[in-house]
Amino acid sequence: MIKMLHLLLVTISITGFIGRIILSETQxxxxxHKVVVVFPHVVNGLLLLSGFTLVFQGQWLAGEYGWIVVKILALLGYIALATVAMRQRGRNRWLAFFGAMACFTYIAIVAVTKNALFFL
Ligand code: HEM
Incomplete structure (x- = not known):
């Protein structure tokens, strides 16, 4: 149940981020708009909350939890780069945008494989 909510919030978060970039690019x-500015903070706050709920619900800290630590670090990268992408324009915006997308993809693969070094 919480996992479904988590995945729904993940989808809304990335769709919202791409949507805001499109709105900004098309000026x-x-x-x-107040909703466009506030909504992502609510969604991302709930995404974090659902993630931490899953950590405790699934007792993930009792076992090998390196992937969760890496997931949180990559999430910080995603947030930082997404913020830069929203504030910058031109080349810097697109560098930050693709960096944020790379972080997001990495987080999703780490979540499924439960292995931060899945590519080795
Ligand atoms: C952009 C942010 C995030 C993305 C893209 C993401 C993605 C995912 C995905 C795709 C799954 C399903 C994995 C599967 O079915 O095997 C998942 C599960 C999970 N996520 Fe996240 N997540 C994010 C943020 C977080 C955060 C911040 C935490 C908490 C530290 C977290 C903790 C978890 C846990 C513990 C599971 C495992 C649930 C289970 O398999 O029972 N996630 N996440």
Missing amino acids: SPYVK
Whole structure:
């Protein structure tokens, strides 16, 4: 149940991020709309909360938990790069955008494989 909510929030978070980049690139006035500004913080806050709930519910800290630590670190990278992508324009925006997408993809693969070094 919480896992379904977690996955739903993951989907809303990444869709919202791409959506805001599109709004900003097309210079839509909606990019400054209160809902567009506040909604991502609510979604990302709930995403974090659902993630930590899953950690304790599944007693993931009792076993090999390196992948959870790495997941949180990569999440910080995703948040930082997504913030830069929203604030910058041009080349820097796209570098930050693809960096954020790479972090997101890495987080999702680590979540499924439960292995931070899945590529080795
Ligand atoms: C962008 C952020 C995140 C993404 C893309 C993401 C993605 C995912 C995905 C795809 C799964 C399902 C894995 C599977 O079915 O095997 C999952 C599960 C899980 N996530 Fe996240 N997650 C994110 C943030 C977090 C955070 C912040 C935490 C908490 C530290 C967290 C903790 C967990 C745990 C413990 C599971 C395992 C649940 C289980 O297999 O029973 N996640 N996540």
